[in-house]
Each structure stands twice: as C-alpha cells, then as structure tokens.
Amino acid sequence: MIPHDTQLQIGSLLFDGLDQIDLTGPFEVLSQIPNSTYRIFAKTAEPVRDLHGLRLTPDALIADAPQLDLLHVPGGYGQEALMEDIALLAWIRGQASGAKCVFSVCTGALICGAAGLLKGRRATTHWASMHLLPFFGATPVNKRVVMSGNMIFAAGVTAGIDGALRVAAELRGDEVAQAIQLAMQYAPEPPFNSGTPEAAPPDISERVRHSLSAMTAQRERTARRVAQRLGIDVSALSAS
Amino acid sequence: MIPHDTQLQIGSLLFDGLDQIDLTGPFEVLSQIPNSTYRIFAKTAEPVRDLHGLRLTPDALIADAPQLDLLHVPGGYGQEALMEDIALLAWIRGQASGAKCVFSVCTGALICGAAGLLKGRRATTHWASMHLLPFFGATPVNKRVVMSGNMIFAAGVTAGIDGALRVAAELRGDEVAQAIQLAMQYAPEPPFNSGTPEAAPPDISERVRHSLSAMTAQRERTARRVAQRLGIDVSALSAS
Secondary structure, rough: OOOOOOEEEEEEOOOOOOHHHHHHHHHHHHHOOEEEEEEEEOOOOOOOOOOOOOOHHHHHHHHHHOOOOEEEEOOOOHHHHHOEEEEEEHHHHHHHHHOEEEEEEEEEHHHHOOOOOOOOOOOOOHHHHHHHHHHHHEOOOOOOOOEEEEEEOOOOOOHHHHHHHHHHHHHHHHHHHHHHHHHHHOOOOOOOOOOOOOOOOOOHHEEEEEEHHHHHHHHHEEEEEEEEHHOOOOOOOOOO | OOOOOEEEEEEOOOOOOOOOHHHHHHHHHHHHOOOOEEEEOOOOOOEEOOOOOOOEOOOOEHHHHHOEEEEOOOOOOHHHHHHHOHHHHHHHHHHHOOOOEEEEOOOHHHHHHHHOOOOOEOOOOHHHHHHHHHHHEEOOOOOEEEEOOOEEOOOOOOOOHHHHHHHHHHHHHHHHHHHHHHHHOOOOOOHHHHOOOOOEEEEEEEEHHHOOOOHHHHHHHHHHHHHHHOOOOOOOOOOO
C-alpha cells in the first residue's frame, strides 16, 4: 500500500484491435483511485477501434509518458502486432522496471511476456491462451487473478474488473477498493453458469473453442517466434 | 426469442457525462449477437467524455437511426440534461413504441422514466436512485435485473453486463448468451463483498452514500419537475 498523500501516475495502454472491456472494465476502477492521475496512452493520437468496433481515443502518447506507478496492459486480438513491436516492448520493459505494479488483463499477459516480463513467474491469461504462457517462461495458474511480485495478472476479458479491484486495494487499501466496488454496484449475478470452459455446457465450450482456434493457432506461431528471441527453450512444449 | 435469420438493429445511446461502463459493459455482449447491426448513436458526431474522462465516439446520429429492435440506454451523471431534452425524449419514446426491447442500465432508467416509459412498470436502477423511480410512476424492485413487458432494467453500473446477457438470451436464446459469456470469461470473483449497500461494511456504505448525496438531491429536483410534466401525483412521496 502506498501512502495516501503520494500522488500516483496510472496509465493504460491503448492499441488497435484490443478487446475494449479489457480496458474499460479496469478504467471504471482505476479512474476512481484517490490522489492519482490516470491517462490512456497510445503510440499515436488517433482514435482506434476495438475488435468489435468501439472507437476509443487516447489521452496522451507513450513517448510523452512519465514513469508510471501502475501500467495497465489490456489484451485482445490486436496484441499480436504488439508482440513483435520492439520499440513498444522496450517502453513496457522500461516502465515495468520503475513501476510499483504492472497489471495485465487477458492476452495483455502475452504482450508482457513478449517484453520479457514473465520469465520465472506464475501468471494467468484468457482460458484459450493459457497453454501459451510457458513460451514466455511463465507457469500458468488457472485462477482469475494471480499476483506475482510487482505484477498482477487477470484472466480473460471481464476478469480485469476483479483484477483492478485487487490493484486498487494493493495501492490504496481495502477500504478504497470496497468504496469503488459499491459505487459501481459490483455484485455480479451472471444469468448463466457459463463463464469458464469447465463450467459451460460442453457443446458451448467446444463451439467457442473452435471459433477461437484460428486466432489461437496464430498466437502460438507468434509465441514460438518470441520464445526464440527471448532464448526460451520450447522444445518440451507440445502444440495446442 | 427472434428467429435467427431476422437481422436485428441494435443501438446504444451515447451522451456527455455517461458512466462509460454502463455502455461498454453491455457493448461487449451486444456486439457479439449474431446477425445484427450494432451502432452507437448520439445527437452529434463529436466524441464525448464519460464522467471519469474516457473519450468515446458515436457511430451515427440519432436523427439517422432506423427503427431499432433493441435500444440500450446507459446512465451516469449526464442523464440529468437528457431528462429535460424534449426532442431526445420524443426520439426515445418513438423508438420504444416500435422496439422489441428497451434496455436501461443504472440511471438510464431515469431517462426512460422522463420519456414516460415507466408508468405502471416494475423497474430498477442504481441503488442510490431507487427512491426516485416512483416519480415516474414505477414500482422499485430491488433486484439486479428486472424484466417488464418489452423493457429490461439493470441496476447500477456493472449490472449492465448481467442485464445484457439476459437481453441476448431473450433475443437469440440461452445458448447464444452462454457462448458470449464464455468468450468474455464472465465468471466474476469480486475480491470483496461490497457491491451493494446491504453487503458493504456500514461505514463504507455511509461514506459512498454521502459522496453521492449532492447528485442524488439534484436528481430528485429534476425528477419532481419531470413528474409534474408527466402529470404524476408525487404528494405522497417523501423526500430522500
């Protein structure tokens, strides 16, 4: 927990083809952390589209970012391009070396992995990409939120809300996180029990896994190239 | 449930000062409904800021909207201005008369109320505004999602995700909603039990209620004016 009178610099990374709720779920929490400056950073100033078409606009350029206390890295299909963007990965690595916390959501963990931040860590990501974490030297943990040193990993998509409340508690204490949770009336009641492949009806799991299979295969090819760059031995890792 | 081969027109209303996750939570669900066109509508084409500063841009103008099958009305402090915007309220009323479903989130219910859509209905809204529903002729129901004829009401803020999954099930069947829920890994695990005033620690509830009190009082003044316009007798309603 950081002293309440220490102003925090908080930033989320915005990029084309992200999954918008990986950003907007945590936004609802992070934007309410007391005594902080929260901005959304991107490589360029133009609006981007999320993978379902939502138009989002950054507040500032990553080139102008100060050292952040909290860096939030969302995921979504657009993570593919970032995983081999050497300049962006260097920026993430630099920020991570000085940040109190790096917080990844969904396949944002793969971006952090490509930046070399996952070596030797326990981590989580979207259920369909869990098997890719070892390509970055991480041990997959099938939990909704995983804390590991100065990193906090949220599982897929909406797990970012749970993760962000944990981040808020780490930075400002439980009572601040509880007050934010109440203001956003976060007492979820999913109408179905279908939020994980273990819980969902088997035919639904199979259908969704199949619908994601081309993207998952693409991610694995990218992960293999990244592993080679990072010098990680993937010979023992089986294909998905 | 609508036949799967019937194309659906879905629209969300965007306005200055909305609470972004009232829109972006449902967006994640509604944008994945099969065989549908989903757009975000606003009075003007310019980007708006949500109440915490997120910049969102509409896809189209309400003046150009077709008859929608589903109209989604988010809330947030900006709802105040809309409650006395006669032209906008007429647009909502017109859409509602032809829509299969009107879906309000949080204080979006107050906008729908100001459009005259709540008379004689059971409804819900954000916990801090529940006592205002009778000003629009509605009966408050302290549930996370309330269905009433062709309207579906979600309670505060994040309840929009639960409500949107119900909407998806109503329009396209349970299996479609379950597949969307799995893709977005919606198996929430809030780190605290603090999402309702009944569940939260009493001092947290008191503090958050106090922090919202000026806005709540403002909303009540607006609700009284609207009630007079709608011809609803509010003499029996006590002040908050």
